[in-house]
Amino acid sequence: MWNVVEKKITPDLMVDRISHISPELLTKWKLKGVILDVDNTLLSKKANVPDDDIFDWVESIRPMMNIVLLSNNIPSRIHRASMPLDLPYIGWTMKPFPWYFKKALRFLNLCPDEVGMIGDQLFTDILGAKWSGVGKTIYVRPMDLRYESCWTKCMRKLEKKVMLQWTTKSSL
Numbered sequence: 001m002w003n004v005v006e007k008k009i010t011p012d013l014m015v016d017r018i019s020h021i022s023p024e025l026l027t028k029w030k031l032k033g034v035i036l037d038v039d040n041t042l043l044s045k046k047a048n049v050p051d052d053d054i055f056d057w058v059e060s061i062r063p064m065m066n067i068v069l070l071s072n073n074i075p076s077r078i079h080r081a082s083m084p085l086d087l088p089y090i091g092w093t094m095k096p097f098p099w100y101f102k103k104a105l106r107f108l109n110l111c112p113d114e115v116g117m118i119g120d121q122l123f124t125d126i127l128g129a130k131w132s133g134v135g136k137t138i139y140v141r142p143m144d145l146r147y148e149s150c151w152t153k154c155m156r157k158l159e160k161k162v163m164l165q166w167t168t169k170s171s172l
């Protein structure tokens with residue numbers, strides 16, 4: 001059973017920061033669209049404007065990809081965060097459940113395997129994307145662990161355990 005879950009939370013790539021993802025890789029993977037998480041992926045939970053490198057990264061992929069923001073946070077927060085980047089968004093999405101991933105895919109007007117998901121949580125962003133058939137998943141290390149909800153803090157502990165297991169396995 002755990003093997004099945006583990007498969008669903010194992011991303012194709014792990015990076016320290018979203019701006020470290022090369023646009024060339026996304027094209028090599030033949031992606032035509034990306035679904036981006038917001039909090040702790042694009043900007044920290046208390047920020048409204050992304051850092052310059054992240055702004056530049058979005059600009060570098062914008063000509064090649066359809067982009068939509070997908071967040072469990074309330075729509076007013078996501079609206080504020082989406083404004084400087086001028087990106088469409090779907091808020092209050094109940095990730096990891098697949099309903100809003102499906103909505104995002106319909107919005108992008110792409111097949112699941114043409115789309116990538118980028119986010120900072122294994123049990124919401126990565127699990128939900130894989131559950132919805134999204135083609136590629138990229139885990140980004142969270143930007144700022146302060147201000148997270150009690151629930152997220154618990155899930156982080158579980159994530160930490162899983163990642164420690166991965167490190168141990170890979171060093172064997």
Ligand SMILES: [Mg+2]
Pocket residue numbers: 037038039040041119120121
């Ligand atoms: Mg997040």
